[in-house]
Amino acid sequence: MTGGAVYLLLGLSLLLAIVLPQVTRRIALSPPMVLVGVGMLIGLLPLTDSISLEPQDHRDLVTHVTEFTVLVSLMGVGLAIDRTLDLRSWRSWRTWSPVWRLLLVTMPLTILGITLLGWWVAGLTPAVALLLGGTLSPTDPVLASDVQVGEPLTDDVGGGPDDEDRPEEDDDIRFALTAEAGLNDGLAFPFVHLGLLAVAGGLGVGDVGAWLGWYVAGKIVVGVGIGLLAGWLLGRQAFRARADTLRLADHGEPLLALAALLAAYGAAELLHGYGFLAVFACAMRLRASAHGHSYQRAMHAVVDRLERLMTLLVLLVLGMAMTQGLLRHLDWRGVVLALALVLVVRPVTGYVGLRVLARDERRAGGLDHGEMAAVAFFGVRGVGSLFYLAYAASHEHLPDEPWLWSTVAFTVIVSVLLHGVTATPAMARLDARRGSSSG
Template identity: 80%
Template structure:
């Protein structure tokens, strides 16, 4: 494919990415669905056949591109969440109740469910089945924009209707799914490492203690601490610096969000912590430094645009790879696992998590029956799963790697289609019902 053709096609694709969010706002068609479809059409062009799109041929490139895409999305959702998180206050624990339930109950149950299907039905080795469960367990902050909170609320709102719309978007459903996506991308890592340790061989009961102490507790703690520290320092500089020249919030320079993302991730990885958790924690702490300042919206806006560009690239290439043989190793086992995850395992695990001993629906953090169904069902799979598989295959020789790539790619596409079609009407119906309840209450 010539350089001019590449510029032309990506220019048209970028224009499409800019127009799609507005054009599909009120219809059951999500931008990721259209972008994957465009990628498939591009993959059918004769010129596209000159480039290999096999993930095995580009493991490092796939790892870094998907890694950065997830990082940008994590920074965006961290800046967008309006609810405070102060673990010293019981009220905050209660307000975040659906999130803790999804993380501590739904995600382990999802890993277990997929691993059991992979081992018992698909005949995978236990370690490979566990890896598949860990790869597919986390929900995605990249492709779930239709069921996530919008831009951050600030004090400088001129349009009351715009403020009312954004406040409506900060409901318990969107908040729960956004915070879950922000946290579980990092919390899935211990299980990916466990699978890799098992694949490498020699995993014993003594190794289990090391895994629990370092990969579960140590790396999570380091990631969170580095993220909170980076967010606190940068927030102090941006909003409260004694020097006017260093008080970036007064100058409106939004690239601080990108600097914070890179610093938090790099710092956490250097000391051995989970960088994904560090970025989300950094964004949350940076937001808490001055919650109502208009600079928060400026930072979120630049991150959102970068996320849109990265999503465009990933989805176009994914669509092209689908028509270039990415799914050629897919069989009935992969289809079964994908559909079971999207239609049964995640909805059932999510329902168990939020419905057992639930909080009163009239309290903050409480969900009614319809909201529980929505939170349980809309566990979107996406770029994070592609990253985890690329990371795993870059660090160990994983049996049935080609089949795993086909299965994970098919799962992502199935999630994009199913959740993309149902998200807009489902959320519109829930918003309308919530409005009626508020009007009568």
Template identity: 80%
Template structure:
């Protein structure tokens, strides 16, 4: 017997859970990812699971492509959901994104450095491998962080929603906005450090190559990816909302599959010219959103992307849970546990808070956070599927020392983040929402 029946079973279970779980876990401190990992662990203990190898070293390309597709779907979703505009010509608009720039320019590099130092000092990794571990674990995840991100886009048909939905404070508050935009951007901005680690592992990287790395991997590929995404988003947005041909004005026909066409086109085009595809997808989504911000078609596109993202996420988490009981954590030791817990409980919260608190923007202005909100943004840096993708990408391109240990450590970090942030997100965000609502009422 082959593993085909198990594959169908997992796919069917994923679809069923995609429908049921959001309703069951809506008002309890138990996130769908937590349930999915637990269900996956139970499935992995079934005798039928022996028919399929779940060792990631046996399926590097498959792991890379499945997680890659999941991340780009999520990036399209968060790009369409963000309400706050970013006018590249307006300094005032840039200032409203202040928490995001701090998280990207300060928190992420310091997180990479902190994890790399621990990987070298505590885990005894070679410096290049330690840097790779830092680059893999530093980005926050747009896939698993739905509890602390903005919801669906606000459009002209918003009044058709219930009173409770209309009064919900989570649409575009600074906490959710900051975490959403950070997750949308840092999955692409971590790539230069992954490439640097791979160049160091391959050998032959000298001081003379630093200029090339900065010029191409840091600047060139970021600019290319962003430019391609903006251009494709502008073209598709203009066609969908403002085309002179009625047949091409897809917004009038309500065909939401344009979102999938946009994310695939932007990602593929950016990668073909050498840019970062993740940045291209996020930039494309934001540009499509800006084409006609209040149109109900935005919600239709977001709905399609959200459903596909949910299905892919559930599938990945189920398989991750199965793999945990089939040997994925066999190489985990105290060093990996120490690195994971230090990242989630110490490094990210401390450097995140420091980056937001130093010369902070006035909390009464858009883009400003008070002390409690800063701690919330610093703490809820969820690790997830993006980290699995980056490790899969790295080991598919170079022979990386300590690969089994890296897989076990990264998987444990993701699980630790899913559990810790999953338990705390709902009550913490509810408390912050209540405090913000009370403050608004008093004001």
């Protein structure tokens, strides 16, 4: 493919990505669905015949591109969430009730369910099945925009501090799905590491103890701690610096968000913490520094545009790879596993996690039965799963790697199609019901 053809295709694709959100806003067709379809059409062109799109040939490239895409989305999610989490307030923790349930109950049960399916149905070794469970566990609402929160509310467009009563602008469904994705993209790492340890040579009692002490507790604490510190320092500098020239919020320079992303992630990785958690924690703390300031919207706008570009690139290449043989190793086992995850495992485990000892639906953080069902169903699989598989494949030799790539890619496509078609009507119905009940 010539350089001119590449630029032409990228330009037309970017134009399409700009127009799609407006065109598809009121119909059951999501931009990711269209972008994957466009990628498939591009992959059929003879211009792409000389390009290898086998992920095994580009593990490092796939790892870094998907890694950066996830990082940008995490920064955007952290800046967009309007519900502040005050670590010193039990009342504030309780307003995040659906998120903790999805992380502490639904996520481990999902990993267990996928592991058992991979072992008993697909015939994988327990180690590879566990690795697949960790790979497919994170959710990604970026690929279904109707189920994520929008841009941050600030003083110039409404919003205000949290209280125990549910604010009208605070949507518990979108909040729960968005915050879940912001945290489980990092919390999947311990389980991926556990799978890698098992693939590398089995797990003894000492290995499990080390995993619990360092990969679960230590790296999480380091990542979150660095993120909170970075967000606090950058927030003070941006909003409260004594020198006017250093108070970036007054100058409206939104690239601070990108600087914060890179600094938090780099520091966490250098200290061997979880960088994904550091970026999300940094974004949350930066937002809390001046919750209602209009500068928050400016930072989010920059990250949102970069996220669109990176998602465009990933989805186009994913679509191209599909018509270039990415799914050639897919068999009935992969189809069953993908459909079971999207249609059974996630909805059931999600509902169980939200339903047991549920918080009062009249309070912030409480969901009624319909809202629980929606949150349980819309566990979108996406770029995070592609990253974790690429990361694992670049660190250990994986048995059945081609089959794993086909299965994970097929799962992402199924999720993009199913959740993309159902998100708009489902959320419109829930919004209408919420409006009628409040009116």
